[in-house]
Amino acid sequence: MKHIRIGGGAGYSGDRIEPAVELAQKGALDYLIFECLAERTIALAQQARRLDPARGYDPLLDARMRAVLPLAAANGFRIVTNMGAANPVAAARRTADIAREAGLHGLKIAAVTGDDVLDVLRAGDFTIEDNGEPVASLGDRLVSANAYLGAQPIVDALRQGANVVITGRVADPALVTGPLVHEFGWSMNDWERLGRGTLAGHLLECAGQITGGYFADPGMKDVPALARLGFPIGEIDEEGNVVITKIAEAGGLVTEATCKEQLLYEIHDPAAYLTPDVIADFSGVRVREIARDRVAIDGARGHPKTGKLKTSLGYVDSCVGEGQISYAGPGAVARGELALAIVRERLALIGVEALEARYELIGVNALHGERLGAKHLAEHGEPYEVRARVVVRTKSMAEAALIGNEVEALLTCGPGGGGGATKSAREVIGIVSALVPESLVTPALTFFEV
Secondary structure, three states: OOEEEEEEOOOOOOOOOHHHHHHHHHOOOOEEEEOOOOHHHHHHHHHHHHHOOOOOOOOOHHHHHHHHHHHHHHHOOEEEEOOOOOOHHHHHHHHHHHHHHOOOOOOEEEEEEOOEOHHHHHHOOOEOOOOOOEHHHHHHHEEEEEEOEOOHHHHHHHHOOOOEEEEOOEOOOHHHHHHHHHHHOOOOOOHHHHHHHHHHHHHHOOHHHHHOOOOOEOOOEOOOOHHHEOOOEEEEEOOOOEEEEOOOOOEOOOOHHHHHHHHHOOOOOOOOEEOOOOEEEOOOOEEEEEEOOEEEEEOOEEEOOOOEEEEEEEEEEEEEEEEEEEEEOOOHHHHHHHHHHHHHHHHHHOOOOOOEEEEEEEOOOOOOHHHHHHHHHHHHOOOOEEEEEEEEEEOOHHHHHHHHHHHHOHHHHOOOOOEEEEEEEEEEEEEEEEEEEHHHOOOEEEEEEO
16 A cells, blocks of 8 residues: 655744754655644734735745755655745745755745635625624724635645645645645545545644654653654555654654644544544544554544635734843742832823733743732742733833833832843734635645746
């Protein structure tokens, strides 16, 4: 039975590059995928494109492509990635430039577009799924709308000879399902195989999470050589069944436990995982360790897709100002609490209108709140050091800038011993979701040849 080998080269936009290079060099790959998009990431990409129409793609695209394009050309594997973010055409054009600079020839690079459905949302009568309000209620604050495309445009690009496929917003598993449909000739209504392919994509999409990253918990779940964590390889057969493994000398591990944690990651209903291509059913999945760092996973099923595409809507929400300052030594908690009280009063005095505010001591109550923080202090005594953090959401950048200024002023106008003050202010692009009929979305391909 035919198998193909797909390497998971990135699990998020800022992921390490070295493990992907290791896969490219030693993985005997057919495909290397880079999954680099999330709702937050595409919102940041839309911000970047608003400032410069030539940008809006993944900021590490240059570094990743310089590292792996020559290896792809030498070793004969293809690259599929959503690093196009808000601007796939610009990303593909830049990748072609990088290939030329590296002296490569005979490469075909495809950009997948069509996920930008802002005009469709503005023209239609759609509902925000998060709150039931009409999309029209966002008015001029609506700045982007990106539908989750499925595997079909990736399949089309591969069938037309693309060596590199760069998408914008597609469903994460589609980066794997697309190559599987192309290689094995699956029908796009073969729900069972699409369900299994979606499982393989879901397992590979977060890269190092399935090889021990994020899994590790010293003394409970020990993972060897995390500083050299290797990224996963999926060996997938014509039926869609997958064996997860890694390069033998790489750090990390692949076990039933690491695979089960990734299997459940970000899954709302294991029996009905909704994607653009299929409703995947993971409820009957079997996970079996067949050798060291080799885990076989099968048993996924699939049902007909809904015909609707989840769409992420970006809108101008507000601005956020932040300031931080550290205190250490005897009385650190008391001085930190005094610092927060001073800033709270100062912001009231100068008339900052807070839409939302947080005043917290990192190391005491920043993660789990006042009640558990007070309980910990009572049981364990004061920490030696704390960091005071003030974050306020405002209507304007001018007000947001005042937050960090007031925290910084504590260096001379606040409790003794403060240091390491930082401040920032930024516009916030909020994200909500809508459902758009697939019939209203038209993917397209743009090719660049080197």
